[in-house]
Amino acid sequence: MSWSTIFNHPLGLLGADSFPFLAMLSSDDSDIFINGLLGSFAAALVIISVMVVVALLTRYRAWRTLWFDWLTSTDHKKIGIMYVVLALVMLTRAIAEAVLMRAQGAVGLGGGFLSSDHFAQLFSTHGTIMIFFMAMPFLTGLINYVVPLQIGARDVAFPILNSISLWLTAAGAALVMISLVVGAFSTGGWFGYPPYTETLYNPGIGVDYWIWSLTLASLGSTLTGINIAVTIYKKRAPGMKLYYMPLFTWTALCTAIMMIFAMPPLTVVTLQLALDRYLDFHFFTNGLGGNQMNFLNMFWLFGHPEVYILILPAFGVYSEIFSTFSGKVLFGYKSLVWATISIAFLSFLVWLHHFFTMGQSGHINAVFGIASMLIGIPTGVKIYDWMWTMLRGRIRFSVPMIYSLAFIFLFVIGGITGIMLANPILDYQVHNTVFLVAHFHNMVVPGVLFGMLAGYTFWFPKAFGFRLDERWGRISAYCWIFGWMGAFFPLYILGLMGLPRRSVAYEQASYVPLEIVAFVGALLVAAALMALVIQLWVSIKYREKNRVFVGDPWNGRSLEWATSAPPPEYNFPVVPSINDRDAFTAAKEFGVGYQEPDAYVNIEIPQNSAMGPVFGGTSFLLAFGLVWQIWWLVILTGLITIGTLVMRGFQRDTLKIIPAEAVCRTHQHWIQAARLALPIKRSQEHTAANKGRAAIETVEVPT
Amino acid sequence: MSEPIVTRTSATNALRANERRDFMSYMWGFGLALGLTLVPFALVQWQAMARDPLLITIAVLALVQTVVHFRYFLHLDRKRKREDLLLVLFSTSLLIIMVAGTIWIMANLAERMTPI
Numbered sequence: 062m063s064w065s066t067i068f069n070h071p072l073g074l075l076g077a078d079s080f081p082f083l084a085m086l087s088s089d090d091s092d093i094f095i096n097g098l099l100g101s102f103a104a105a106l107v108i109i110s111v112m113v114v115v116a117l118l119t120r121y122r123a124w125r126t127l128w129f130d131w132l133t134s135t136d137h138k139k140i141g142i143m144y145v146v147l148a149l150v151m152l153t154r155a156i157a158e159a160v161l162m163r164a165q166g167a168v169g170l171g172g173g174f175l176s177s178d179h180f181a182q183l184f185s186t187h188g189t190i191m192i193f194f195m196a197m198p199f200l201t202g203l204i205n206y207v208v209p210l211q212i213g214a215r216d217v218a219f220p221i222l223n224s225i226s227l228w229l230t231a232a233g234a235a236l237v238m239i240s241l242v243v244g245a246f247s248t249g250g251w252f253g254y255p256p257y258t259e260t261l262y263n264p265g266i267g268v269d270y271w272i273w274s275l276t277l278a279s280l281g282s283t284l285t286g287i288n289i290a291v292t293i294y295k296k297r298a299p300g301m302k303l304y305y306m307p308l309f310t311w312t313a314l315c316t317a318i319m320m321i322f323a324m325p326p327l328t329v330v331t332l333q334l335a336l337d338r339y340l341d342f343h344f345f346t347n348g349l350g351g352n353q354m355n356f357l358n359m360f361w362l363f364g365h366p367e368v369y370i371l372i373l374p375a376f377g378v379y380s381e382i383f384s385t386f387s388g389k390v391l392f393g394y395k396s397l398v399w400a401t402i403s404i405a406f407l408s409f410l411v412w413l414h415h416f417f418t419m420g421q422s423g424h425i426n427a428v429f430g431i432a433s434m435l436i437g438i439p440t441g442v443k444i445y446d447w448m449w450t451m452l453r454g455r456i457r458f459s460v461p462m463i464y465s466l467a468f469i470f471l472f473v474i475g476g477i478t479g480i481m482l483a484n485p486i487l488d489y490q491v492h493n494t495v496f497l498v499a500h501f502h503n504m505v506v507p508g509v510l511f512g513m514l515a516g517y518t519f520w521f522p523k524a525f526g527f528r529l530d531e532r533w534g535r536i537s538a539y540c541w542i543f544g545w546m547g548a549f550f551p552l553y554i555l556g557l558m559g560l561p562r563r564s565v566a567y568e569q570a571s572y573v574p575l576e577i578v579a580f581v582g583a584l585l586v587a588a589a590l591m592a593l594v595i596q597l598w599v600s601i602k603y604r605e606k607n608r609v610f611v612g613d614p615w616n617g618r619s620l621e622w623a624t625s626a627p628p629p630e631y632n633f634p635v636v637p638s639i640n641d642r643d644a645f646t647a648a649k650e651f652g653v654g655y656q657e658p659d660a661y662v663n664i665e666i667p668q669n670s671a672m673g674p675v676f677g678g679t680s681f682l683l684a685f686g687l688v689w690q691i692w693w694l695v696i697l698t699g700l701i702t703i704g705t706l707v708m709r710g711f712q713r714d715t716l717k718i719i720p721a722e723a724v725c726r727t728h729q730h731w732i733q734a735a736r737l738a739l740p741i742k743r744s745q746e747h748t749a750a751n752k753g754r755a756a757i758e759t760v761e762v763p764t
Numbered sequence: 765m766s767e768p769i770v771t772r773t774s775a776t777n778a779l780r781a782n783e784r785r786d787f788m789s790y791m792w793g794f795g796l797a798l799g800l801t802l803v804p805f806a807l808v809q810w811q812a813m814a815r816d817p818l819l820i821t822i823a824v825l826a827l828v829q830t831v832v833h834f835r836y837f838l839h840l841d842r843k844r845k846r847e848d849l850l851l852v853l854f855s856t857s858l859l860i861i862m863v864a865g866t867i868w869i870m871a872n873l874a875e876r877m878t879p880i
């Protein structure tokens with residue numbers, strides 16, 4: 062690369078042929094045309110959605126609100142909500158792609174309608190999005206929202222950093238989205254193994270899109286990990302020992318620590334690949350001393366802890382839900398804590414099981430196989446604890462509980478197939494077949510996704526002040542559950558029959574019936590997503606009926622339920638002091654749940670800051686510039702990024718003060734509402750009578 | 765914590781001195797980190813050593829760099845609490861797992877490759 066290449070091409074590699082739509086029109090091959098049509102349709106959807114959002118914002122004059130109340134906010138609750146919104150948007154795209162892949166599978170006997178390149182792009186974006194831009198933001202959002210409330214803190218330890226993490230993740234997501242409109246995404250799968258992803262085999266810009274979107278996401282997650290870990294260590298309310306923390310907070314702590322250690326290998330390995338591609342290094346090339354096996358090694362050093370980063374917070378959500386909706390304390394609290402810690406630690410010892418077949422000798426495989434099976438033990442402990450939590454409880458089959466029960470059944474099946482795959486001998490047989498696809502979807506859908514959706518339903522009333530519609534919630538939950546079963550049980554069998562994963566087409570007619578079943582299942586999953594959207598719409602429409610301002614709609618046990626819904630900006634007028642597990646339940650039982658403090662004081666909270674959005678914008682442009690090799694853009698945005706960082710160092714006035722009188726007014730208003738509200742029994746939970754004040758029900762009443 | 769009673773001027777003086785000490789400590793950290801980064805690059809650029817000693821030197825300098833970061837940026841020193849110690853031990857054990865595991869796997873693969 063010389064100075065002339067840097068400055069002679071102001072648009073870098075961008076040209077008219079970078080737009081799939083134009084490329085489609087200029088071709089007369091019908092196959093290219095169909096695939097181009099699908100691609101253009103997707104691109105058009107992106108553009109139209111952006112335009113609709115812009116139009117709506119303008120129509121309702123919401124730009125100011127959006128900017129001042131949301132985008133620049135450093136409030137952990139708003140950042141949490143924005144994370145979840147991002148996750149749901151990306152979920153929609155990734156599910157649409159999944160359905161398209163299953164449709165191709167159903168007609169894939171000897172062909173189908175998708176070209177192999179297009180299919181490869183679909184599974185690559187689906188996988189990348191689901192992991193990095195759906196599951197990660199979703200769990201980060203829930204943690205962000207809930208953890209400070211659960212530990213009685215006013216905010217996270219580093220509010221601005223929090224906003225920057227959000228924006229880095231959003232910039233990565235935007236990069237994946239824009240790849241639909243300009244150019245094309247990688248075809249190398251979600252883990253982009255070289256040498257296929259090296260320039261020799263992949264000269265285009267697809268892999269670069271993948272590299273830079275992952276880099277942004279992984280930086281965001283590392284920072285998030287640091288932030289959450291410090292928050293939990295340093296900002297707990299007085300008296301809250303580690304063993305008093307709710308289980309969700311425990312899982313958040315373990316996840317955060319894992320993020321700190323697991324994300325850097327990913328950042329490093331993708332950057333090494335970038336060096337290979339941009340500057341002719343030879344880390345992973347075939348010749349000149351490169352060694353692609355080390356990519357696998359480094360990637361899975363990140364990748365395996367990553368899947369536990371995803372699942373642990375879901376375990377935390379399930380723990381809260383089993384206990385709350387059974388009306389009992391969590392069974393075996395300490396064993397659950399230690400199981401969580403063991404899983405977190407063990408997850409760093411098993412990465413090799415993702416490449417048993419790479420060629421290392423049998424004894425290494427054996428060691429890692431045994432280590433992998435060990436993880437089954439703490440996980441089993443958890444399952445039993447949850448079942449014992451339910452035992453003799455008064456179980457309410459509300460939406461979160463439906464997800465949780467489905468999770469137990471399905472997760473155990475996934476766990477068993479996992480133990481099977483942990484055996485290298487079996488793995489050699491089914492490696493790289495759709496058996497594996499079925500196994501990991503068994504973990505990430507009933508495990509992670511159901512947990513996130515259960516958490517979304519569970520904490521939604523806290524965040525927005527009204528309950529979600531129960532009926533549509535159930536419809537959605539059952540569609541997810543049965544849709545998932547339809548889509549993935551057949552894959553176990555197909556895998557055993559030998560269907561390789563990532564196949565765009567196949568020649569065996571015997572695959573067809575099961576492929577069709579899987580397609581129907583995928584359609585049901587799409588229906589589940591629709592139902593989720595309808596649920597949101599219906600709930601917003603009838604929100605006045607479902608208001609739970611007092612803030613405790615489910616007879617909750619931990620501190621997040623001890624505030625109004627939605628909570629004030631500063632969470633707690635007076636930081637509570639804790640001397641028990643299930644702090645809020647204890648307070649309610651002693652009749653001190655809704656009390657006025659002796660005195661109110663001024664509260665300092667961080668001011669809004671444009672750092673996050675500026676960072677998001679510049680890092681997006683920087684990454685875009687890197688993808689298309691628009692070097693002036695890279696240099697410019699790089700300088701701006703560093704500049705804002707330095708400027709921030711000189712800003713002294715970063716806090717704003719909420720005067721004691723305002724705190725007092727808000728708090729008294731809430732206490733008043735709580736006193737007026739009728740405490741309701743659990744049987745009335747889903748009626749309009751539920752204003753968020755729970756009656757204490759300690760006696761086991763037979764019904 | 766009860767602060768000793770001091771007059772205002774001596775308090776501000778103490779604060780100034782503190783600030784200055786902090787600043788100097790950060791500068792030391794920055795200088796050391798920079799030096800420990802530039803030296804290996806220079807060694808490679810000018811091929812100052814044979815391959816094996818070079819690799820070992822770089823590794824040692826990297827370890828020293830870690831200690832510098834701990835000392836000057838993360839403010840870990842010997843008189844700190846048990847919590848800190850636990851975290852350092854935990855980090856070290858994870859890093860050892862990752863590095864040792866990588867070496868084990870990659871060396872084994874190299875051994876089993878057909879020599880070119």
Ligand code: HEM
Pocket residue numbers: 156159160162163184185187188189191192196249250251252495498502505506509510545548561562563564583586
């Ligand atoms: C419930 C709806 C889902 C359906 C119907 C679905 C469907 C699919 C399909 C058809 C594939 C390609 C399989 C193949 O290689 O032949 C795939 C791959 C994948 N999916 Fe999903 N999926 C779903 C949810 C998820 C979720 C929630 C996650 C993660 C959190 C996820 C992560 C992945 C990953 C990582 C891959 C591998 C991509 C690759 O091969 O590089 N999926 N999925």
